[in-house]
Amino acid sequence: MLHGNYGNIAIEELQLKTPVDPAGWTHVENLDKSLEAKQVLIRGRVQAIRPVGKKMAFLVVRENGFMVQAQQYLVSVQMVKYAAALSRESVIDVEGVVSVPSEQIKATTQQVEVQVRKLYCVSRALPTLRINLEDAARSEAEIEKALQAGEQLSQVGNAFRQFLLSEGFVEIHTPRLIARSSEGGAAVFRLDYKGHPACLAQSPQLHKQMAICADFGRVFEIGPVFRAEDSFTHRHLCEFTGLDVEMEIKKHYYEVMDIVDRLFVSIFDSLNQNCKKDLENVARQYPFEPLKYLRQTLRLTYEEGVQMLKDAGTEIEPFGDLNTEAERKLGQLVLEKYGTKFYILYQYPLAVRPFYTMPCYDNPQYSNSFDVFIRGEEIISGAQRVQNAEMLEKRSESCGIDVKTISTYIDSFRYGAPTHGGFGVVLERVVMLFCGLNNIRKTSLYPRDPQRIAP
Amino acid sequence: MLHGNYGNIAIEELQLKTPVDPAGWTHVENLDKSLEAKQVLIRGRVQAIRPVGKKMAFLVVRENGFMVQAQQYLVSVQMVKYAAALSRESVIDVEGVVSVPSEQIKATTQQVEVQVRKLYCVSRALPTLRINLEDAARSEAEIEKALQAGEQLSQVGNAFRQFLLSEGFVEIHTPRLIARSSEGGAAVFRLDYKGHPACLAQSPQLHKQMAICADFGRVFEIGPVFRAEDSFTHRHLCEFTGLDVEMEIKKHYYEVMDIVDRLFVSIFDSLNQNCKKDLENVARQYPFEPLKYLRQTLRLTYEEGVQMLKDAGTEIEPFGDLNTEAERKLGQLVLEKYGTKFYILYQYPLAVRPFYTMPCYDNPQYSNSFDVFIRGEEIISGAQRVQNAEMLEKRSESCGIDVKTISTYIDSFRYGAPTHGGFGVVLERVVMLFCGLNNIRKTSLYPRDPQRIAP
Structure with missing residues (x-):
């Protein structure tokens, strides 16, 4: 040699x-x-x-x-x-x-x-590393830690993709550069696109729905999404990896919840089976209890959830939303009563959901929507979508969105649109909550928050 | 019912x-x-x-x-x-x-x-669609077309991922929002990030290399990349899907070319096996000859390529780059001589490669780099990287890049960096050239070019 x-x-x-x-x-x-x-x-x-x-x-x-x-x-x-x-x-x-x-x-x-x-x-490494000798052991643990989180993100992404491919979903790539905000609201990064105002996509929401209108049947996407929120919480990032699903439904948005149910049980099983050693390493540094989940995921209506909280002494505005604290508390109550830290809460009040959410037919104060929780924290938001152009116009107006700014989106429903629904997941949040970590930054190789754009 | x-x-x-x-x-x-x-x-x-x-x-x-x-x-x-x-x-x-x-x-x-x-x-669809009745047949073909391109993008992505996972690569997600241009040059989208100037990543180049420095061993990423070029050619987009690979090498960048070779033969095989019907449908609308490729991919040095062109009457500046026309011509010559439309050209002149490219040890006018061609058009660019911080500083200075702007990147090589190399591929371009399509827009659901940011 x-x-x-x-x-x-x-x-x-x-x-x-x-x-x-x-x-x-x-x-x-x-x-x-x-x-x-x-x-x-x-x-x-x-x-x-x-x-x-x-x-x-x-x-x-x-x-x-x-x-x-x-x-x-x-x-x-x-x-x-x-x-x-x-x-x-x-x-x-x-x-x-x-x-x-x-x-x-x-x-x-x-x-x-x-x-x-x-x-x-x-x-050859520099003889003096930039870390104190006393920190050396911890530092190596941190290196390993990053490695493990990397492996787990990879594993969650793979399990997500494999399950969906086996169910006939097609992976799509939709643009991150869009002419207008995909979700409304202020938390959007703006830029100049060759002289036109443009935004970074907060989700592939509108584009994945348009793929359904183009008869893709069932689609998913794994890609970066951007939120310019000034959030310094343990669970927000300005850039994260979104897992998005959209699918035709035959009759009912329960079909979407069925997919969520089987998809996540399969992801958790796959993590437990294939990342045993990594999970042990994480637990050595940040001890956590393995996630408790049922073979068939528990489903509660929002109303039932509010009632459980009420019975436990927490009053919730019945047509408002749950705040983080109430979500945690409900997670605790659900664990005590049903023995699971993973469950679906469905039929949310319409007022707290985005304009493209389908109202409940028998009670328009509610909507055909759901959130999914791990350890009392929300990881998924999903719903049936309004597929009727006129109803969409009404709903967006009543939510204060100028119809003209989303006309290409609304027009795509004028030529016969399949009944459909879907959901979005934050990859880093799944890993964080599966491992019971206290900060989402521990699951991202290069986290982005309001004060951190490098390296 | x-x-x-x-x-x-x-x-x-x-x-x-x-x-x-x-x-x-x-x-x-x-x-x-x-x-x-x-x-x-x-x-x-x-x-x-x-x-x-x-x-x-x-x-x-x-x-x-x-x-x-x-x-x-x-x-x-x-x-x-x-x-x-x-x-x-x-x-x-x-x-x-x-x-x-x-x-x-x-x-x-x-x-x-x-x-x-x-x-x-x-x-119910609007009774009059926005297309002429005469165009209706073509329009439906277009709808199908989009569907097929979607399926093929999905198939190429899957084959890429499956092969790399089977070879021990880990999928990573690196940020699209970065503090500074990842590749130098002007073709970058700029934006304001909470009061700090920021860019959209033109590639995950620096971040995937940093993952190698953190001992990930072999990594890949599939995600959007952004080029603010004013290109109206048939093969440029402002946003496309990048397939990126980076790996430790033991001795030689041939190890990276070995991966390219087996990876792409496996992708082409998988397209031919699993997308038969889609490919026939594409061929009905846009007739094309199936791609000719060898079981073991042909490799020619840049010098050999220049000589072949010279012998055919096309003079090339020996330490310059090939223009699109010369690349096409060489593709034709290679097809005639070797019977393949897929080949690797390696050992490019150093002057035409980015600053992080490793020079050739026995002739520093050349570099340890390669491009890969389908039907005479470039689809991959790859190389061994400089893993020595001092050499990187020299190289970036000689390429006119301010070392201060990439200090976190250069610093990551100071603590012992594995010898490594990698490559990048444009997903849409692979599909376009595999199918012999004449425009990359035909392979993208929502193409982005200098005049197109919607829908």
Whole structure:
């Protein structure tokens, strides 16, 4: 590989012209007793260095959260000196022979050691990291933490997509740059689009509905959505990943709730099955109780919810909305009575829902809508939509929205529109609440809030 | 279902409180001879209406591109009159009995008919659509077209994701709102972010590299990217769907090209296998030759490409870039010589690549980079990245970029950075070129160009 047995690998030495044989490398994760006495080549970061006299050094090499102890002695004094002078977090290549130690090794590393023959540094970390030595342990936990949240976001997204694809949904991509606010309200980022005023989409609401009008049947989208809210709460971000669903319904918006029910049970099952180790790691740093959920999701009407709160001494305006505190309290009451931390509350007062929400036919003070809660916090908002252009015009006017500003949207219902409904979910919020985390920023790689636009 | 045998279904009648049994409905696609004499319930759009006297009407019902002829007679004169007065594209429910006609039916519809017993209109289209009658056929083809492009985008995205997940890549979500331009240059949308200047990401380039620095190992992202270019070409959009990959490499950027090679062969295979019918439909409207590609993708150096052009009489500046015309010509030459319309051109001149591209160790006029072409047009740009902070500073200065504006990015390489590389793809362009379409707008549901921000 190189001429000597140790040293820094210069960029040019890495760039050999022969394609690398990926089989030539062993992942630290896969180092076990079956490889005893075999020669291996590993790449990882220096987790720790411990020189023992001048003839020997212990290195702990970390790759993807897995660690192995590499023992180096007797090759040469210079080489031991070179190893001892490596900075922590540097990326190194180790060629060596796997050995099984006679004594028990720490449980946090692989159960074999590597006897180092060759040692090269691929990329050297600054000798002093920007964090205090005392914080070093926590910092590594934070690194792992980010990794785990990344894996879980990925897992939730995959489970969401796989379930919907298996149910005949088509994934679509709708524009983030739109001429006008998609949801009304002030919390919208504005920009100049080639001389025209434009907004960043707060949701793909109008466009996913238009896809239904174009006979896509069942659609979903996973993509960024933007809210220019001045929110410094634990659960708001200015940019997050939206999971959006829209579907034709035959008769009733219960069909949408059926999808929510089965979709989320399948997401939770998949997290519990496929992210066991990650969830344990999260729980070590931020202890939480596993989410309690039923095989068939509990459904309560808004009225029933208000009654439960009333019985427990909390008065709620019957045609208003629940505030965060009331939602938490109701979550507690539901847990006590039904033994679940995941449930659907449906048939909300019409007044607290957006203009495109279908009113309840037998009581127009209510609407064909629902919210879904995990651990007492809302994660999903969904509803049947008004698919009649005239009714939409009336509803938007009564909600103070100028019909002219959404005319292309309303027009798309004039040519025969399927009955339909859907819902939206915040990916980061699902991960936060599944893991019982106290802040949504812990689930985002690069969180965006009113004071944070970098890195 | 309803009291009468026909009529308009009012919103409230749809909203029965009993959950619908999805098994109660039959998709038009599934209507075949095995259902002869069975009663079925279908929902679809009125594709055509043909009254025959006063006692009979033929209706063609379309659902998801599949059509069936529904025959209605003898139930009542009023009901025939009601059917004949339906507007085209209205959404209707038909309850009836499947019959097998004695004569051969048109190949474009299902091979059975439905004898109508009940007929309800769920959503009535405006009697005059906004398109001329003469255009009606084309218009429906356009509707189908959009559908197919949607399915293919979905299919390319899925194949991309499935392959990468199977290779150990993690899906990430990086911010679209960033403090500074991710790629330099002027083609960036700017906005005010809570009093701070901000940009819309032109690519997740810097953030996906930072994820590699945080030891994610192999990452990918599928999401919108934004270019404020004043481009009115057939292949530029102001907002498109970017497929981005970044990965650690052990030795050589050939490892990245290996992924590109296998990834795209798998995407093309999956399109050919799973979108047969859609591709035939596209070809009916916009005839194209199926894409020729090799099981192992051809790789040529930039130098070899320039030589081929030279031999064919086209002189190229050896350390400049290929223009669109030269790329097309080279595509033609490659097809003639190697029998493929999909190939990789690598080792580009350093001067024409972004600042974060790794120079070639044995000839710093070249770089460890590549482009990938379909039918003579570029669809992928990739490279090994500079992972050394000092080298990055030098490179960005020599490219005229103020180091201060990208300090968080450069700093992330100071703590030991894995050797890595990656690439970016435009989803819409892959679909356009796979299908030999002449305009990228045909592959986007809601295309965005300098003059188009709605709907």
